[in-house]
Amino acid sequence: MFHFKNALLLLGLTLSVGSFAESLPTTDGNLRIGANASFNQYAYHQDDKVTVMPQAFYDNNRVYIKGAEAGVYGYKDASNEWRMTVGYDSREFRPDDSTVANLKGLDERKWSVMVGSSYMKITPYGGFRIHAKTDALGRSDGTTVKLAHLSRFKLMDNQLTIYPELGVQWNNKDYNQYYYGISQQESARTGVTAYQADSSINPYANVSASYAFNPKWSGFVSQSLEYLSDEQKNSPMVDNRLDSKTIIGFNYHF
Template identity: 30%
Template structure:
């Protein structure tokens, strides 16, 4: 099963639609993802949908946070997020890609700041690789604005992710030994900014049952798309599912 970093963005969009204090929801869904790596076809995978919003703690799919300060417009939290991006050469169909080393998923620890206004919300976040797989640092600046109707909530969003040199080189670089084994050119990736746009939807079927959907389109930066491991200029992910609010 291949789950790429866009899943992290799409999952986060599910949690931006009308979160309330002490709200817990659990469900299941499916994600369709176009991998940027060569040798991977489009993948559809089952995923759990988990969300909890409390006064001091939250779980927003692949991220958890401890709120250290909050008022009507601001929220500062310490965060732990699962970065599902990984590469398994055994799952790849390309002969050269099968000769490369595995890239593993990791946990990133950091912090997040939200600013809520009538025109929408801003998010600033940063995290560092706590498992030292890449040793990298990632950051995010994003804007989202829930549009609430009677049963439907639409949340358009736009943002940019920052990935430092260590992160990109681990996931997209090709070492000298890998180059000799695979025939791919040796490649060292630098840091990058990756913009994205997204849209999520939540529709209330009953008092407790919801249908969820989100789509995210990402433009791959030069330091990623110039990698010999990559054969795309962009990436797309679609997630759908159902959840039950307790």
């Protein structure tokens, strides 16, 4: 069967091969390697989670690595960016960590890898981006689409850079059913009411800040908030409206 993710992959490969000649020239790029600690407060009925992960940042106008996402440029100039992307979706539900007894009998909802394509128009008023992604591991077979506005502010003689992002995210029903739905089998086994989730649209905000201590070392902090829609909030798995993620880390510049 021809899946939506195959269409995105084909589109990305076509853009990558066909448009490189018109892109900005390749640069040496600046490789940064570091680590981060993430404090995840999911809206689920479950304990908060702390994770520590390595990370890398690199961009030479052809390929890029940006934390939990990597990819290739199909096209890039001073005001347009088209990317083929592969990224990590950290959303997960671990029944053993649930704070509600009946929910401990549910199936686990696992993190996944998302493949997709994004386009950003860069203007004097910031960047406007659309990013479509679909599950590459077949866990949810779900698809998400983000529409966002991004900005960048440099302060303190360019030592401090702040990146605000505001947007909305659409999740299709397959994505929501996997992460928020309750199947009839789970309901019969646990006594939790069965729940069929539909597609949803929910707003989100993210603010990141990077500070250069010296030419070799920098630190950063990021705070993201996602406001759940009724389709997500009404799930028996969910405790409140907000997903929150706080990340603190450092990078070494080569």
